[in-house]
Amino acid sequence: MALLHVLYWTLRYALPNVFAASTPLVVEDLAHIHIHDHAPKYSHDYDHTNIHDLPPPAFNQAYMSVSALEAGLVDLPSLLTVSDATPNEIHTVPSLAFLLTHSQSGKRIVFDLGLRRDTEAYAPYVQMMIDKWMPVTVPQNVEESLRMGGLEASEVETVVLSHLHFDHIGDPSPFTNATFLVGADAKPQITNGYPINPTASETTTCLPLSRTNFLPHSLFDISIGPFPHAYDFFGDGSLYIIDAPGHNAGHINILTRTSETGGWIYLAGDSAHDVRLLTGEREVAEVEQGGSGQKLCLHGDKKSAETHIRRVGELMKRKRNDVHVLIAHDWEWYEKEKKTGGKAFWPGVIPAMA
Ligand SMILES: [Zn+2]
Numbered sequence: 457m458a459l460l461h462v463l464y465w466t467l468r469y470a471l472p473n474v475f476a477a478s479t480p481l482v483v484e485d486l487a488h489i490h491i492h493d494h495a496p497k498y499s500h501d502y503d504h505t506n507i508h509d510l511p512p513p514a515f516n517q518a519y520m521s522v523s524a525l526e527a528g529l530v531d532l533p534s535l536l537t538v539s540d541a542t543p544n545e546i547h548t549v550p551s552l553a554f555l556l557t558h559s560q561s562g563k564r565i566v567f568d569l570g571l572r573r574d575t576e577a578y579a580p581y582v583q584m585m586i587d588k589w590m591p592v593t594v595p596q597n598v599e600e601s602l603r604m605g606g607l608e609a610s611e612v613e614t615v616v617l618s619h620l621h622f623d624h625i626g627d628p629s630p631f632t633n634a635t636f637l638v639g640a641d642a643k644p645q646i647t648n649g650y651p652i653n654p655t656a657s658e659t660t661t662c663l664p665l666s667r668t669n670f671l672p673h674s675l676f677d678i679s680i681g682p683f684p685h686a687y688d689f690f691g692d693g694s695l696y697i698i699d700a701p702g703h704n705a706g707h708i709n710i711l712t713r714t715s716e717t718g719g720w721i722y723l724a725g726d727s728a729h730d731v732r733l734l735t736g737e738r739e740v741a742e743v744e745q746g747g748s749g750q751k752l753c754l755h756g757d758k759k760s761a762e763t764h765i766r767r768v769g770e771l772m773k774r775k776r777n778d779v780h781v782l783i784a785h786d787w788e789w790y791e792k793e794k795k796t797g798g799k800a801f802w803p804g805v806i807p808a809m810a
Pocket of ligand 1 (some may be wrong): 584623624726784785
């Protein structure tokens with residue numbers, strides 16, 4: 457049973473990155489998988505003995521109001537996410553998206569689009585995995601979540617995608633006027649996507665390329681807090697797009713102010729799939745495949761992912777306790793939030809920490 461879970465979750469998360477699948481898959485196939493490595497670009501310049509501070513607010517500091525958006529649910533066994541998990545520890549987790557509104561200009565950003573309901577629009581490889589291994593449920597997608605709060609997707613100016621995995625890219629088509637921002641290193645996943653590569657997990661048409669900006673590394677020209685490479689998006693210190701290497705090519709996060717007086721939120725995407733990784737209680741899981749010696753990990757580059765996780769974890773240890781760190785699949789936060797009325801969901805707002 458444990459082996460089945462491992463196979464299921466390997467297919468669901470890790471393999472789209474690393475493996476051109478042929479069906480049917482058998483466990484023996486996994487022995488031949490080559491895990492690609494994105495060279496750790498920045499891990500050398502991280503000194504984790506040095507606790508960095510975040511900049512204080514300026515006079516009349518701009519900030520972002522941040523609202524969570526329902527965007528579908530998936531089941532996630534902890535065996536694939538954290539060390540020392542048991543096979544029967546499986547959580548139904550949200551695939552969270554967020555609406556961020558600039559306090560002074562009213563400009564709107566949506567961060568991640570979660571899951572799409574019409575799974576036939578995904579690349580055949582992803583469809584196969586969903587059909588065979590991973591049913592997804594989308595009671596409410598991002599477009600519907602925005603509409604319930606009185607906003608049409610067509611009114612959103614900017615969509616930032618943490619990365620291009622299917623549980624984050626959702627359905628971009630209702631965002632007819634948005635510019636899509638994606639990390640530069642993710643570009644080949646689209647340009648070499650399906651049908652050019654018949655077994656790719658992204659399609660060449662998954663985003664409107666005429667309205668997609670692949671953010672070059674040169675934009676990430678400042679450091680902030682523990683992060684060496686950040687992009688001050690509005691130029692006013694309200695929102696930083698953070699280079700977040702490790703999970704998938706071009707993975708990015710958002711660090712944004714949530715009040716005029718010094719509160720922050722860190723939207724960590726898939727930097728970690730479990731809060732216990734950020735607190736240091738657990739290590740990133742590696743799953744060994746049936747006697748092959750081959751180890752699989754949800755992150756394309758485990759070492760870089762661990763370095764970034766430590767950086768994110770620093771935000772949670774600040775004496776001021778002024779940063780709310782939220783990962784895309786944080787089921788504990790989600791369940792608590794739902795039990796207490798869901799006020800963090802649009803048109804509600806996630807309360808500022810300070
Ligand atoms: Zn994910």
